[in-house]
Amino acid sequence: MKHQVIAAGFAASVALLSTTSAFAVTEISWWHAMTGANNEVVETLSKEFNESQSEFKITPVFKGTYPETLNAGIAAFRAKQPPTIMQVFDAGTGVMMAAEGAIKPAADVLSMGGTAFDKNQYLPGIVAYYSKPDGTMLSFPYNSSSPILYYNKDIFAKAGLDVDNPPKTWNEVWEAAKKIKSSGAAPCGFTSTWLTWIHTENFAAWNNYQWGTQENGIAGPNVELKINAKPFVDHFQALADLAKDGTFKYGGRTSEAKQIFLAGECGIFSESSGGLGDIVKSGMNYGTGMLPYDTEPQNTIPGGASLWVFAGKSDEEYKGVAAFFNFLSKTDIQARLHQVSGYLPVTLAAYEKTKADGFYEKNPAREIPIKQMLGKAPTENSKGVRLANLPQVRDIMNEEFEKMLAGEQTAQQALDNAVSRGNAAIKEATN
């Protein structure tokens, strides 16, 4: 933390120096967690914005992983040197929302730039996730994704499964996975990244099951978890049973399972739509499908990250941030971002443009998460999940899932423990 404070102070003083040296230009710092190709997108966007006008200058700064970036921002705020814009991942959304005095709602910032914020331009599922219960948009959606299904077509063919029709329900997934394993087409049938995000949060929304009270935390902070209800128990018991003979293979708490799928060890894979890039790059003969459901699909919820604006900055800076957000919302920019990076488009216009360009006919996988999110108007179970300590609660669930998959406890025990421990942690964090 000490390093981060020093780094923050250093970054702030550098920013200060450069502002005084270039009179007219207002510098806006943007802390982010993007690496590789996504980092290039950040750099390109900043450069394009800086060249498009002469009043403001966006300075992107890479701050490490998502949690590291969040911690750096918090430490910088405590040292009274926060950046102007900070990228925060989905699980950190509740943390930021709980810090009301520290942030400036994106909707307010946009209206300071002279353009009234029009909610209807944006994809409803995404905007709702980053808004207060009264509808005020708190952060600006930057990179959103949703989980979908991937499968290895070569393994499917070897196992005698229909290569063009991926399983639609979870029961079909279990059956297909067993067939892959028993036919010897691959050593494992199914694997998944992010068990918490995909198999509890999205599993609940997509099937319209209750994940927690208070609309999963969207309506208020005192949430009680409901994930030890029967559908969850059945789902996780199925995973635990499949794990016994290796039909389901666990990769780790975050994206580690991607390596297992890319190595051709498992035939079916549930993962964020944002993971498509690596799968394309690997040259695998892959197929995609909607995230499986139990009986009838509702809608999935967004993951990824959004841009938060810190409070206590000058009006000039907020004007610059508004200009930058408007720049990001431009249809051309959004459409390109979506097509190049695989993030979901934030505006409806960008979605329509991409559709009109015929992009989805060539790249059907890119439309799946949008269809999943837009298919139906969200219910109180499917607006999203929001807790002031979601990272902690996810860790608690992961610990219990790991014990379950190791055969130390049943799904019922694992979920009961996750609920009681999770509820205690939520209570502790919210009072």
Next chain:
Amino acid sequence: MTPRVVFPNKILPYLLVAPQLAITLVFFYWPASQALYQSMLKEDPFGLKSQFVWFANFAKVLSDPNYLNSIRVTAIFSVSTAAVSMIAALLLAVMADKVVRSRGLYRTLMIWPYAVAPAIAGMLWLFLFNPSIGSLAYLLRQMGIAWDPLLKGDQAMVLVVMAAAWKQISYNFLFFVAGLQAIPKTLIEAAAIDGAREMKRFWTIVFPLLAPTTFFLLVVNTVYAFFDTFGIIHAVTGGGPGKSTETLVYKVYNDGFVNLILGDSAAQSVILMIIVIALTAVQFRYVERKVHYG
């Protein structure tokens, strides 16, 4: 009696220690006092609402079953790491002591791993034993062992102990070699003339004479296992599966930086500070005077 240097000038000695004092003040006393203060606060991550709660955080931490689990994990981890690395180092030191030709080469090779950063050592072992891509994991599976440290807590523990111990062997080796050289050859030769065999000579003469070194290393290794293995655990297991490799230091990080519960995290680091002060006191009281540094 150690010789005392007497300065004619009264201020000069203070001036000479001033830089060291300043560094200690800035880098130890200042953060330590901050940790003490933070450990008695209940605060949200941003520090917007803050409440002074005296020792409530300590009470909470000490009654938390996860903290007790973490103490157990740390005990198993430290004892195993110290035991594995010291036994291996002693064995290698005794062997190296017997080598006559190219002794320097062997010693250099033995000391090498000490230069590897903990996180890199962790990654190295992780790659070797990764259930999917690790070459040694493949061999284990061929031997019929169900190797899966991602889900099996005891296997994960074995993995982090191996990685941590491997990195510490060099250090221990160095001290054991020095300790062995300090043992008068005449004693061993006399025992040999009396008919004592190799093993007998080791257990009755060499090992007891190495005791001060061993005790010193025990303290150093415990401190190492407690505090310097964060990088290895972070890289290899991240404290999992479950909480089976979450040591006290890792829990401080996890509660403070991942879960953002600063008060609990600070209380835990204060407890760790007390432990390390106690260990250092033991070292100075009993060890420092008796160890021969080569």
